[in-house]
Amino acid sequence: MLETAHDNVTTLAGLQELFASATHDASAAMCRWTDGIITVTLDEVRQIALEEVAATLALGDDPMTMVVMTLDGELGGSITLMFDDLGGRQLAASLLGRAVGTEPEWSELEKSALMETGNILGCAYVNALTRLVGMDLRPSAPYFIQDFGASVLQQALMTQAAAGDNLLLCDVGFHRQGEKLDWRVVFVPTPGLQASLQRSLHSAP
């Protein structure tokens, strides 16, 4: 059945509400992890044409520091935390109670601090979504990657790209004591998880 523009707007609005609820849980977890310094808020649930992903998300072409977690299976997807190098190092330093690292290579401890952040944030999302769809979602271990943001998101978007030309993703922003930071989380659900989330919207009282 073809979805009309109105249906599409309604679906996106519903998913926006649903992800806002999951982001609230993720923000609480992030706030606890960072001693109340960092919170996250849902910026937008977006539908973007395949060819416009990099430009719309303003990923630029400089390397970024990222932590990726994937959810395998039909009800799957990926969660990617994206930082500029200094931003990632600042977060790692504040978590480790140390000065910001200046060596060109990240230390194992810095990587570990950022991966644990991905783990906490990712698991908070997964737990919230598991409650919503009523099925067990299992995240992978976090991957630490320093590379071009567009290169990493491409692979995260593959399952959706195989199903259509419009991609749905959730763009989440970070705040430090109320100030918006240039860091983000991009959540990309598979078509199966999207359908399941939409069903849960329709069956909600």
Next chain:
Amino acid sequence: MITTTSTKTLDTLVGMGQIAAGGPPQKMKAVVGSCIALSLYHSRLNRGVMAHVVLPDSAGRGGAPGKFADTAVPQMLELLKEFSATASCLTAKLAGGANMFGSSGPLQIGDANVEAVAHALRAAGIRITAQDVGGNRGRRVTFECEGGAMIVESAGQPTKTL
């Protein structure tokens, strides 16, 4: 989306699934991970075309021709016909096909993309003169319509000119 770009524009960003064709002094750019940046170049005419291929096989599905290896190559040839370029005079270069999450990670598609693009080129009778594929690094690719060079940059690696 397919674009035949004006030579007044020097740089053209070729997004996922897009194809762009042009001539000097134009440069075409793409950032790829598991996708493939594929260029076809005609040295006598000094004209070229670049596609940003996302997936190996259309399996009859619709969508932008540049998205799939099996539909991108015929569409690139069609665009080059505007410049009277025939397949036998073309050379191909490709970069990408990485597995960004490592060789044992999820969502592996890079190797299949490389194979499918090579297969589509063979079927069209076009030879590959250079490639930089595989691995687990993203690539920033610039295709220069003047001379047909493909410049490949990877984070923390020396720049390569194909």
